[in-house]
Amino acid sequence: MSAHLIAFFTLREALRRRVVLAAALLTLGYLVLYGVGVWFGYRDLQETQGGPPGLTEGVVSLMLVGGLWSLNFIASVLAVFLSVGALSGEVDQGTLHAIAARPVRRSEIVLGKFVGFTLMLAVFIGVSASLMILIVAVITGEIVGGSWAGPFLMLLAAMLLIGLALAGSSRLSALPNGVIVFTLYATALIGGVIEQIGDVLESAVMFNIGVFSSVLVPTRAMWDMASAQLATGGFAGELSAGPFGASNPPSGWMLLIAFLHLALTLGFALRAFERRDF
Amino acid sequence: MSQPAAIYLSGVSKRYGDTLAVDDVSLSVAHGEVFGFLGPNGAGKSTLVKMILGLTHPTAGEIEVLGQPVGSLAARAEVGYLPETFRFHDWLTASELLHFHARLARVSADVRSQRARELLELVGLKDRANDRISTFSKGMMQRVGLAQALVGEPRLVILDEPTSALDPIGRRDVRDRIRELGEHGVTVFLNSHLLSEVEQVCDRVAIIDHGSIVAEGKLDELLNAQEIELRAGQGAEAAAREILGEGGVRQVNGRLRVRVANDDEIAGLIRRMVETGVPVYDVRQIGDSLEDLFVRVAERGDV
The missing domain is CATH 3.40.50.300 (P-loop containing nucleotide triphosphate hydrolases)
Structure with missing residues (x-):
């Protein structure tokens, strides 16, 4: 088996090419900005007199969910950018020729890259989400963030995009593949909004469009499930609804659909890359 | 094998x-x-x-x-x-x-x-x-x-x-x-x-x-099919055609060029010409390098 060699190689490339450094620096900058925002927001919140009980906890939770929502977005963009040209791009450049001629299965190349990118995103989400929870805890004294299921679902969303981008990359070059993957990602995002509006307006058609988009690309659904896990406190559910989450988080079936989606895209990537001519 | x-x-x-x-x-x-x-x-x-x-x-x-x-x-x-x-x-x-x-x-x-x-x-x-x-x-x-x-x-x-x-x-x-x-x-x-x-x-x-x-x-077999250029007396062309057949004999710039399969054929050709009374003054191999072969192949689609 050489898949681990390819995975390690993929990680090393990201480190060496300073992809990791760039992402780390930008995230650090974002976290500083976020911390300043939380600090001022929390100060204003404490000056507010009265209000229903549990307001402070709810708002703090909302601030965290909002922050994690943007981390989730960065993770999604990172996942797509890393993997969109991973197969075709390297075949077109010729950098994969000597490697694919070695006693390495094509499937090991695909899986190795998938594992490499997933590990990168796992570290990114794990570290940045932990830092964010820490920032909120230090400033507000409130430990929010719920269970580990939240960050895991964020990672699952990123993995779905990696799978989708690798499937496309087995056939398409980076640019058209990127356009398609981002369009699908946007469809899922907009589908989520349509679903919410349909829910409020009690429009079955709009609601179903939203559900369909989530089945097509379950990234938004993963975030909705994650935000339901992350939001704690009495108000959190209601406050999180809106841009950062669904008022009705998806059922557990969506998790099954997500895993099926991943299996399908990876299966397609393996099959198509196996047959690909260099 | x-x-x-x-x-x-x-x-x-x-x-x-x-x-x-x-x-x-x-x-x-x-x-x-x-x-x-x-x-x-x-x-x-x-x-x-x-x-x-x-x-x-x-x-x-x-x-x-x-x-x-x-x-x-x-x-x-x-x-x-x-x-x-x-x-x-x-x-x-x-x-x-x-x-x-x-x-x-x-x-x-x-x-x-x-x-x-x-x-x-x-x-x-x-x-x-x-x-x-x-x-x-x-x-x-x-x-x-x-x-x-x-x-x-x-x-x-x-x-x-x-x-x-x-x-x-x-x-x-x-x-x-x-x-x-x-x-x-x-x-x-x-x-x-x-x-x-x-x-x-x-x-x-x-x-x-x-x-x-x-x-x-x-390589040597492919290259051995070569041409020689002859400077010889009257009747050389007719003699060469008689000995080697029509195909491999031609005139280039007033000189006689003959296609032969190998060195033995060159020796045989000269001997026969001398025997039939055609004087041979000079024999020059037209170096059939791989390049000639290659160009010939690319141009004509055969050797």
């Missing part, structure tokens, strides 16, 4: 849409042979090489490499390949590239470092071992690519235009390396359009044009 061929192709074709890139090619390369594969640009050379490596799938036909079906891991473990593009991950250093490929080629850990060092020395990059490939010139990239091809101690080395980016000294070095490989019993499949290169190192050649093999054989 009891041992299976190092490379065996039978009826191999490759079609891209309406284009037939490789058309019904059958070929056999013996173990330990240095085999030259020649053809003009776009003739289908690289497609064929990529099919032998399992990188491209043939539309029809059968390919075996080192006695194994093409693409099998067992076969690939013993093959070294220098791609035509010689593009490698340029964020690696030369030494890292060789280590990575050594691992992929299943070279045991205890010899990898030594192997990498020796090969970098062999291709003249000892001093650049720890420099990133992105800082290399094209010629250096091609040389590190050759080292990469040899890192697994392959039994079969496939070199696709290995000297295209090298200066004359670099080319000579690579020719020497190829000869050494041949002397050590390694089979070399050399894909090239540089005739002199092939002429100097290969035991046997095949020429491909428009996807088909148009000539194949031992």
Whole structure:
């Protein structure tokens, strides 16, 4: 088996090419900005007199969910950018020729890259989400963030995009593949909004469009499930609804659909890359 | 031959849409042979090489490499390949590239470092071992690519235009390396359009044009079919036609040119002419280099 060699190689490339450094620096900058925002927001919140009980906890939770929502977005963009040209791009450049001629299965190349990118995103989400929870805890004294299921679902969303981008990359070059993957990602995002509006307006058609988009690309659904896990406190559910989450988080079936989606895209990537001519 | 061929192709074709890139090619390369594969640009050379490596799938036909079906891991473990593009991950250093490929080629850990060092020395990059490939010139990239091809101690080395980016000294070095490989019993499949290169190192050649093999054989046999130019007395042309038949005799710039199969035919021709009373003043071989052969093949589609 050489898949681990390819995975390690993929990680090393990201480190060496300073992809990791760039992402780390930008995230650090974002976290500083976020911390300043939380600090001022929390100060204003404490000056507010009265209000229903549990307001402070709810708002703090909302601030965290909002922050994690943007981390989730960065993770999604990172996942797509890393993997969109991973197969075709390297075949077109010729950098994969000597490697694919070695006693390495094509499937090991695909899986190795998938594992490499997933590990990168796992570290990114794990570290940045932990830092964010820490920032909120230090400033507000409130430990929010719920269970580990939240960050895991964020990672699952990123993995779905990696799978989708690798499937496309087995056939398409980076640019058209990127356009398609981002369009699908946007469809899922907009589908989520349509679903919410349909829910409020009690429009079955709009609601179903939203559900369909989530089945097509379950990234938004993963975030909705994650935000339901992350939001704690009495108000959190209601406050999180809106841009950062669904008022009705998806059922557990969506998790099954997500895993099926991943299996399908990876299966397609393996099959198509196996047959690909260099 | 009891041992299976190092490379065996039978009826191999490759079609891209309406284009037939490789058309019904059958070929056999013996173990330990240095085999030259020649053809003009776009003739289908690289497609064929990529099919032998399992990188491209043939539309029809059968390919075996080192006695194994093409693409099998067992076969690939013993093959070294220098791609035509010689593009490698340029964020690696030369030494890292060789280590990575050594691992992929299943070279045991205890010899990898030594192997990498020796090969970098062999291709003249000892001093650049720890420099990133992105800082290399094209010629250096091609040389590190050759080292990469040899890192697994392959039994079969496939070199696709290995000297295209090298200066004359670099080319000579690579020719020497190829000869050494041949002397050590390694089979070399050399894909090239540089005739002199092939002429100097290969035991046997095949020429491909428009996807088909148009000539194949031992170099001296292919080259022995040559022309001589005669300066002779009256009746020389008629005598030559009588002796060798109509086909191979022609006049060029007032001189007689005769196509002969080998040296014995030259000697026989001169003897017969003298016997029939035609004086022969001068015989000059029109050097039929591989280049002439190549051009003839490319122009006429036959030898």
